[in-house]
Amino acid sequence: DLEQWKLVRHGVALHVSDEGVIEQFMGYFGLDELDWEHYREKYGDIHRLDRILKSEGKSPDDYKLAKQADFLMSFYNLGTAEVERTINGLGYSLPKDFAKRNFDYYLARTSHGSTLSRLVHARLAWEMGMSDSGWELFMDALRSDLVDIQGGTTGEGVHCGVMAGTVYDVLVSFAGLNLNGDIPVLNPKLPGHWKGLDFRFTYRGKTILVSISGQQIKISGNNMGKDQIKFHLYGEELTLSEGKSLIATIK
DSSP states (O other): OOHHHHHHHHTTOOOTTTTTHHHSTTTTSSBBBOOHHHHHHHHSSTTTHHHHHHHOOOOOOGGOOOOSSSSSHHHHHOOHHHHHHHHHHHHHHOOTTTHHHHHHHTTTTTOOOOOHHHHHHHHHHHTTOOOOHHHHHHHHHHHTTTTTTTTTGGGGGHHHHHHHHHHHHHIIIISSSSSSSOOOOEEEOOTTTTOEEEEEEEHHHHHHHEEEHHHHHHEEEOOTOOOEEEEEEETEEEEEETTOOEEEEEO
16 A cells, blocks of 8 residues: 555665765675776777676676666656655755766766667756767767767667657757656757757647747647647746647747
């Protein structure tokens, strides 16, 4: 029952360092640090660091390293606010910038052995205000199959998950689209060199068209009938109905 699950939830243990970093799994903080610069200088491409270590007779399980996003996936899937709410609900106190502290800590220990890794880190970096890092990671993900950044895998087949993920990142990171709540949310923040962005999505059977151009955003709907759809645009609630468009200024 619900009461039992509440007890289970409050019994979940986390290890949070003095710096506010959440341990990826029990025992992670006790693992050895890897000399990343040494391996970069020696091998250049260290995306598949797991294979490199095994070739040296070592185990990647002995080091603080990850092939792709691990604990940070909770931020990607749930959002920073929900992760913070959940952890606070367990009775833990976190610093205000705990999300960025965890991002910086684990990004420095990730080899991006999977092209999906950059996709996740790109969105998180963008959401945390690190637009330069976010754009660089996004472009790496976008180019992954176009220029075969892993050196030979594209010939065996393209990664459709990464391709779809880059489109999704455009909608979520750049257009600021969020459909997780009761009503759609839009908080556009395009890359500085982008002139605009047009896209459409389906919400409760209705087709919503969004056009961002310069400093203006236009939202309209198809097949609305007598229905109305409420939006949150930069925190302001707006109502969309058939035959009408919502026009606002980009903030």
